[in-house]
Amino acid sequence: MTDVSSSLLARPATPGFHGTPVPPEEQVTGARPYDTAGLVGVGLTVAAFIVLFAQPAMKLVRDWWNDPDAGHGLLLFPVAIWLAWRSGRHPDARPNVGAGLAILAVAVLARYVSSLAAELFTTRASMMLTLVGLTVFYAGFRQVWHWWLSFAVAALSIPLPTVVTSAISLPLQFKASELGASLLRMRNVPVWLDGNVIRLPGHQLFVAEACSGLRSLTALLALGVLLGGLMLRSPLSRIALLALAIPVAIAINGFRVFLTGFLVLFVDPKLAEGFTHVTEGWLLFLVSLSALGVLAWLCRRAERLVPRWREEAAA
Secondary structure, three states, rough: HHHHHHHHOOOOOOOOOOOOOHHHHHHOOOOOOOHHHHHHHHHHHHHHHHHHHHHHHHHHHHHHOHHHHOOHHHHHHHHHHHHHHHHHHHHHHOOHHHHHHHHHHHHHHHHHHHHHHHHHHHHHHHHHHHHHHHHHHHHOOOOHHOHHHHHHHHHOOOOOOOOHHHHHHHHHHHHHHHHHHHHHHHHOOEEEEEEEEEEEEEEEEOOHHHHHOHHHHHHHHHHHHHHHHHHHHHHHHHHHHHHHHHHHHHHHHHHHHHHHHHHHHHHHHHHHOOOHHHOOOOOHHHHHHHHHHHHHHHHHHHHHHHHHHHHHHHH
C-alpha cells in the first residue's frame, strides 16, 4: 500500500491531474490561444494594401484581359502565386522589421509620386515592391530569396511602359522584315525591302507592330525564367537560357514573315490576314516554345556533364 501511494506521488504533474491548475483557454480544446495582436496586424496590413493598390490592381487585371501585349499576365501571376505556395515558408525565415519598414516606406513614396504623375508602370512596380517589403517584414530576406522565382514571374506579368515597348518594337519589326526578305531571296523571289515594308511582284507586305514579335519575345523570356528556375541550378545556365530565348523569338518571327510572303505570292493573298494569319502565328509560337524547351533540356544536360568532365580531368 505504501509503494502504491509513493508511485502516485511520483507521477509527473500534468495539466488537470490532481488539482494542477489548467489555463482557461486550454480547458476545452487544450490548444494555445490565438495571437490576437498578430491577427489584428495582418488584418490592418491587408486593409492598407487594398486601400493603396485596389485601383491599380483592378486596372492591371483589365489590361491583362483587354490588351494583347499584356495578356501573358493572366497566366503568369497565378503561376507566381502557385510557386510561392509550392515553396512554402523557409525553415530559417525570421522577421526583419526594420528593413521591411524601410522597403515599405520607399514603396509607399513611389506609389504617391506615381499617382501624381499618373504613371502606371511605377505604380505597379511599387505594388511589387510592397509585396517584397511585407515579406521582409514578416519573414526576412531569406524568405524573399526562397521565393525569388515567384517574385520574378510576378514582375514579368507587369506590362512594360509604352515608351519602352515602342522603342523595342521598331527594331524587331526591321529585323523580322530583314530575315523574311532574306529567306524569300533564298527561294529566288525578287524582293525589295524598304524598312518594314516588303515589296513582292504584284504584292506588298507591311510588317506591323503587332507582327514585330514583341509578344512572343515577352512570353519566351517569361517561360525562360520559369524553366530556368524549375529545371536548372546554375545561375550561368539560367542566364544562358534567357539569352538564347531572344534569337529564338527573332528567328521564328522572321520565318513567319517569310512564310506569309511565300503564301501570298504562290497560294492566296488572303492568307496574309484573318484567321489563317492568326493561326499561323500561334502554330509558330508553339514551335518557339518547343525550341526553348529543348534548349532548357540541353542546358540541364550540360549542368550534369560538366562536373563529370571536371572529375575525369582531375583524375
